[in-house]
Structures are given as structure tokens and as C-alpha cells.
Amino acid sequence: MIYNVASLLTGSLGDSERHEIENETIVIDGRTLSEINGSIRLMRTDATVLVSADFEAVTHDSCGRCLEPATVNVNVTMEEEFSPTNASLVSSTASRPDEEDYSYDPALVIDEQNFLDISLGLGQALLSALPIAILCKEDCLGICPICTTNRNIVNCSCAKIDVDPRWAGLAGLIGKGAESAD
Ligand SMILES: [Zn+2]
Numbered sequence: 760m761i762y763n764v765a766s767l768l769t770g771s772l773g774d775s776e777r778h779e780i781e782n783e784t785i786v787i788d789g790r791t792l793s794e795i796n797g798s799i800r801l802m803r804t805d806a807t808v809l810v811s812a813d814f815e816a817v818t819h820d821s822c823g824r825c826l827e828p829a830t831v832n833v834n835v836t837m838e839e840e841f842s843p844t845n846a847s848l849v850s851s852t853a854s855r856p857d858e859e860d861y862s863y864d865p866a867l868v869i870d871e872q873n874f875l876d877i878s879l880g881l882g883q884a885l886l887s888a889l890p891i892a893i894l895c896k897e898d899c900l901g902i903c904p905i906c907t908t909n910r911n912i913v914n915c916s917c918a919k920i921d922v923d924p925r926w927a928g929l930a931g932l933i934g935k936g937a938e939s940a941d
């Protein structure tokens with residue numbers, strides 16, 4: 760997910776390009792985000808390239824309640840400005856990133872060859888959009904703390920609230936009123 764933005768940087772204010780991203784994968788902080796699909800728009804501002812992107816991705820983990828495999832779909836909208844390292848391409852009136860200023864986010868820098876890489880910024884955006892608790896399904900019944908049975912599969916007798924697994928999804932929809940389902 761690397762774009763050469765030399766022509767954008769030497770072009771006019773407001774120039775833009777659109778790119779589609781299909782089935783990409785990013786590995787960040789040990790987590791694999793795959794099936795990344797979406798579109799990205801690159802627009803020249805006075806001193807930067809504004810990236811607007813809309814993505815969906817998938818990640819796999821184990822369920823926080825029952826430890827079975829869980830698939831999480833994540834959607835993210837990202838809008839970030841990338842600053843060029845090669846300041847000579849930017850109009851002289853524009854404010855430039857100071858070479859001594861290391862406060863710039865390295866994920867948001869266009870390199871010397873005018874390549875803009877959105878992988879890291881996108882990966883960070885996707886990570887922060889993940890739910891804190893990853894579940895195999897919203898109404899996962901988890902593991903019984905007494906007999907360690909996966910209550911999505913077997914309705915163990917130690918459970919105080921007996922919900923037939925075949926009806927668990929429906930019970931979740933109906934809410935508290937369905938606690939005594941047969
Ligand atoms: Zn689960």
C-alpha cells in the first residue's frame with residue numbers, strides 16, 4: 760500500500776487521486792489483519808498530502824469467553840495528513856516539517872523518493888478500532904466456571920440459567936424474558 764505522490768506534490772492545490780485496495784494483509788503488533796478492502800483518496804494540500812480512507816478488514820483470535828476461534832470484522836475511516844521529507848517539492852510559502860523536529864509521527868511521513876506508505880497508519884487505525892473484548896459471537900455463553908464445559912455446545916447442569924443452545928441466539932434477541940426457555 761505504497762503510492763508515489765511526486766506528481767501530486769508538484770501539482771496544484773486540491774489535486775487528488777483515488778486508489779482501490781483489495782484483499783491486502785497487514786501484520787502489526789503481532790496481529791494479522793487480512794482481507795483489507797476499501798478505497799483511499801490522496802489529496803494535495805498546501806504542505807501535505809491528505810489521505811482519506813475507508814476500509815474493512817478481518818482478524819482472527821480466540822474468543823475471550825469460550826476460547827474457541829473468533830473472527831472479528833472491523834471497519835475504519837481514516838483521515839491523516841502525510842508530510843513530505845522532500846520539502847523542495849512543496850511550495851515555498853507553505854510551512855514545512857522542521858528536520859530537527861522529531862515529533863512527527865513516522866507513520867505519517869512521505870519518504871525522500873516521494874513514496875507514501877499508508878500500511879502503518881492504516882494498521883494502527885485498524886488496531887484501535889478492534890473491540891476490547893473479542894468474542895466468537897455477541898451472546899457467547901462462555902465456559903462454565905464449575906465444570907469447564909463450553910456452554911455454547913453443552914448445556915451443563917451446573918448453569919443456573921438454562922438456555923438451550925439452539926435457542927441461545929433467539930433468547931439473546933428476546934432478552935431477559937427468555938431466561939426460562941425450555
Ligand atoms: Zn465464544
Ligand SMILES: [Zn+2]
Nearest residue numbers: 903906915917
Ligand atoms: Zn458446568
